[in-house]
Amino acid sequence: MKDKVVIFDKVIKSYPSYTHIxxxxxxxxxxxxxxxxxxxxxxxxxKEISFEISQGECVGFIGxxxxxxxTLLGLIAGVLKPDSGKIFVKGKVSPLLELGAGFxxxxxxxxxxxxxxxxxxxxxxxxxxxxxxxxxxxxxxxFIDQPIRIYSSGMVARLAFSVIAHLDPEILLIDEVLAVxxxxxxxxxxxxxxxxxxxxxxxxLVSHDLESIKRLCDRVIWLENGKIxxxxxxxxxVEEYQKSIIKE
Amino acid sequence: xKDRNFKYYLDLITVLVxxxxxxxxxxxxxxxxxxxxxxxxxxxxxxxxxxxxxxVPIENYSFFLITGLFPWQWFSNSVGSSPGxxxxxxxxxxxxxxxxxxxxxxxxxxxxVHFLLTIPVxxxxxxxxxxxxxxxxxxxxxxxxxxxxxxxxxxxxxxSSINLFFRDLERLVMVFLLILFYVTPVFYDITLVPEKYxxxxxxxxxxxxxxxxxxxxMKGAFDFKFYCFYLIYSFILFTFCFYVFKRLSYKFAEVL
Numbered sequence: 001m002k003d004k005v006v007i008f009d010k011v012i013k014s015y016p017s018y019t020h021i022x023x024x025x026x027x028x029x030x031x032x033x034x035x036x037x038x039x040x041x042x043x044x045x046x047k048e049i050s051f052e053i054s055q056g057e058c059v060g061f062i063g064x065x066x067x068x069x070x071t072l073l074g075l076i077a078g079v080l081k082p083d084s085g086k087i088f089v090k091g092k093v094s095p096l097l098e099l100g101a102g103f104x105x106x107x108x109x110x111x112x113x114x115x116x117x118x119x120x121x122x123x124x125x126x127x128x129x130x131x132x133x134x135x136x137x138x139x140x141x142x143f144i145d146q147p148i149r150i151y152s153s154g155m156v157a158r159l160a161f162s163v164i165a166h167l168d169p170e171i172l173l174i175d176e177v178l179a180v181x182x183x184x185x186x187x188x189x190x191x192x193x194x195x196x197x198x199x200x201x202x203x204x205l206v207s208h209d210l211e212s213i214k215r216l217c218d219r220v221i222w223l224e225n226g227k228i229x230x231x232x233x234x235x236x237x238v239e240e241y242q243k244s245i246i247k248e
Numbered sequence: 249x250k251d252r253n254f255k256y257y258l259d260l261i262t263v264l265v266x267x268x269x270x271x272x273x274x275x276x277x278x279x280x281x282x283x284x285x286x287x288x289x290x291x292x293x294x295x296x297x298x299x300x301x302x303x304v305p306i307e308n309y310s311f312f313l314i315t316g317l318f319p320w321q322w323f324s325n326s327v328g329s330s331p332g333x334x335x336x337x338x339x340x341x342x343x344x345x346x347x348x349x350x351x352x353x354x355x356x357x358x359x360x361v362h363f364l365l366t367i368p369v370x371x372x373x374x375x376x377x378x379x380x381x382x383x384x385x386x387x388x389x390x391x392x393x394x395x396x397x398x399x400x401x402x403x404x405x406x407x408s409s410i411n412l413f414f415r416d417l418e419r420l421v422m423v424f425l426l427i428l429f430y431v432t433p434v435f436y437d438i439t440l441v442p443e444k445y446x447x448x449x450x451x452x453x454x455x456x457x458x459x460x461x462x463x464x465x466m467k468g469a470f471d472f473k474f475y476c477f478y479l480i481y482s483f484i485l486f487t488f489c490f491y492v493f494k495r496l497s498y499k500f501a502e503v504l
Contacts, residue, residue, distance in 0.1 A: 015502055024414055024415050024416030024417075025414045025416055025417065025420070026416055028414065073343075074342065074343070074501055077343060077344065077345055078345040079341070079342060079343065079344070079345055079500075079501040080501050080502065081498050093345065095343040095344055101339030101340060101343075102337070102339065102340050104267060104271060106270075106271045106274055107267065107270060107271065107274075111267075111270065114263060115263055115264075115267055118256075118259050118260055118263045119260070119263075119340060119344070119346070120344065121256070121344075123252070123255055123256050123259050124259040124262075124263065147274075173343075175343075
């Protein structure tokens with residue numbers, strides 16, 4: 001029996017409706033009663049979710065928009081707190097950020113690697129020891145000392161993924177960012193993910209791209225109405241999920 | 249592990265501050281002079297309005313203005329930019345478990361570095377009025393720096409976090425800074441204020457800090473009791489702000 005690295009035990013997560021206050025103080029005061037009422041009315045996203053993920057497993061989450069997949073990743077990363085229930089996570093969690101998040105357009109590729117590497121949890125020393133290999137992997141050697149505002153979006157994506165690929169994560173969270181760059185780089189990043197798998201890195205994927213989920217994951221969990229509808233082998237779960245969508 | 253954490257936080261701060269400074273100075277070697285331009289222009293305007301036109305009875309008025317405007321600039325830049333700083337790091341806060349209070353910290357530190365860089369300008373100005381830097385500066389500069397940092401950082405934490413929930417706070421902050429500027433003795437001296445309003449002015453923590461800087465730069469004076477009062481005052485405000493920030497920080501990823 002392998003170690004459990006992620007355990008969710010009857011986790012409930014709800015959000016209050018923030019729309020009335022993020023509309024500003026003016027709106028809040030004008031619609032005071034309504035705002036308070038709305039604030040109390042919470043929208044439940046996850047209803048008593050329980051599952052476990054073992055060391056080295058690659059688990060995919062599928063489901064409709066707004067079913068709580070990203071919330072789930074936020075809970076694993078520890079940036080969100082559950083209303084109730086227990087969450088246990090063992091190891092360093094590295095989320096794969098949206099492309100270029102945390103990058104600054106005026107800085108060069110090299111400077112952005114350092115910035116991003118440190119923001120994602122490496123010390124400067126660790127970044128410096130890997131920087132050559134990161135640049136090599138990204139394949140944008142000629143432009144690395146140019147500000148990234150002149151990069152194409154594909155190039156930024158490659159740089160971002162290259163930093164992540166050198167993080168040595170223990171648990172990797174991937175939210176819809178697999179298809180980046182040109183075909184060659186897609187292949188490269190796909191291979192990197194396979195390599196992560198072979199190294200025994202635990203991965204949690206969220207995607208609407210059912211094909212890549214099927215190819216990469218050992219297990220797929222289907223979320224519906226805040227609950228786990230099905231949990232099992234990728235082909236079976238994806239097939240059932242597709243059937244349910246066609247039925248509608 | 250403890251050791252690594254400390255090293256990591258240090259790296260995090262240096263990388264974030266270096267980023268801001270690099271971005272600011274990347275495209276202009278004149279960057280330093282640009283950051284002087286605003287307070288100097290303000291000094292010029294106030295000099296014209298209050299010395300030339302209204303003839304305030306303050307000696308060495310241009311030097312007087314600069315000793316107040318430079319530290320004020322630091323305070324007002326940091327507080328003025330604080331509403332947007334968490335919003336501009338949305339994707340980071342939403343996905344990475346990360347000591348978020350470092351974002352306002354580096355923002356304030358960045359403006360603080362700029363302020364420190366203006367001290368030579370203050371010194372040169374002083375020399376024109378035959379004010380020679382005194383040894384008291386060695387003690388006074390770090391101490392007042394610390395107090396102002398504490399107060400500014402506290403407000404930046406408070407405003408940046410509340411702004412996530414009430415997105416129009418930014419407008420109020422601008423009005424707040426405008427009012428605060430006039431109830432702080434930046435371009436006038438506290439002795440010109442009628443006795444009955446003076447107490448209220450002393451209650452404004454920024455007043456104390458500006459007066460402290462000015463006494464230090466103009467007279468080489470450092471009043472220990474006066475300093476301690478504003479240090480404790482700033483510390484209490486900071487603690488309150490940090491507490492609010494901490495309480496709200498669990499909700500950041502939800503509202504962003």
